[in-house]
Amino acid sequence: MKWKFRWVIVGLIFLIGALNYADRAAFSVAAPMISKEFHLDAVQMGLILGSFSIGYALFNFVGGYLADRFGPRKVMAGALAGWSAFVGLTSAGFNFxxxxxxxxxxxxxEGPIATTSNKMANQWLPARERASAIGLYTSGMLLGGAAAGPIVGLLSLRFGWRTSFVVLTVVGLLLMLLWLKTTTDYPAQHPRVSKEELDEIQQDQGSVQSGNPSDATPNLTLWSIIRRPTILFTAVAFFAYNYNNFFFLTWFPSYLTKARHLSIHDMSFATAIPWLIGAIGLMCGGILSDALYRKTGKLMFSRKVVLAVGLFGAAVCIGVIGSVNTALEAVTLMAVGAFFLYLTAMIYWAIIQDTVPSKYIGSAGGFVHLVSNISGIIAPTVTGILVQRSGNFSSAFFLAGGLAVVGALATVFLIGRRESRA
Structure with missing residues (x-):
């Protein structure tokens, strides 16, 4: 089988995603040390953790629009340089x-990363490979989250938590230079893409890329696309997913130290386990969805089955964590819950890829991501309030699981039954 250069692009997006989540998770891993040093209570820490998503959600849409207008290569490089700089500046923080x-x-x-990655995949990959590729490079985010625990934890214990943020900044700037040197916006622009590979990509770009009559109407606008029920309720399901994702990302390390009394050292390694299991689920989700499509020929069905099963499974596991008695039980349930949750992570993007014309992929994906990431503002803040008032995490876990049920029901009953074929 001849080697395909497009997988180098996928590999780079994988590395950027890994660094992206390592950078995000770094603050959560260091949070017990930061809250102790600066005397921050649970509500204040929840507000700090939630502030990330205010900017992130807004620039999900802005980043998608910029990727449509200026190309994903430049936008990704600018985002990578910018967030790496702010990771380093975190070491200079001194109060709430x-x-x-x-x-x-x-x-x-960080806001543009997902929509920019999605835009790049849309332009570089044939339709039959997209869900698998999205699952592969998105799994890098979870592996980055897994690596953040041991790396940040051990660096913090040996050199202080500020050092870990400076190290991540240097890695980010080096990766930005590699991205600019290696990528182009389109495969036709790259000297290392053969004519055979280019023909293979262009001949299987999917109906929304090649002239679906329903998408060719002159009245088609971004507003008409984002008002489609499939897009709106995909955003609802994505919101439920991201609530659980941000709850896990921001508060699970503190739960293990405060409620389960693990040391910083033990917590750093325990938090890596759900990330690693989640990465397996994420890679399996895209492969499973593409396999179902090849088997049944029903594109939307292959997406919805994985989405509904994953969200229901996550709901059961995460919802009951607050009632268990040991750290081992909590980490085990969180790992299984992460597997089911991240089984769905690429499906939201695959639905957008399958149903939105290429011209609007960045903007429509940015809108869906914006809606979903409002949960990133709500989840850390609400969790902090619940923990402060109740003195435990039980209600926070139950709420997260309940929202996953809502997302699963939206998938089954409200995401459009009529398929867009690729």
């Missing part, structure tokens, strides 16, 4: 306000 502002700006800079 400073950390709040730094995390807000960090979120602004």
């Amino acid at each position: 306000i400073s950390f709040y502002i730094l995390r807000l700006l960090f979120g602004f800079a």
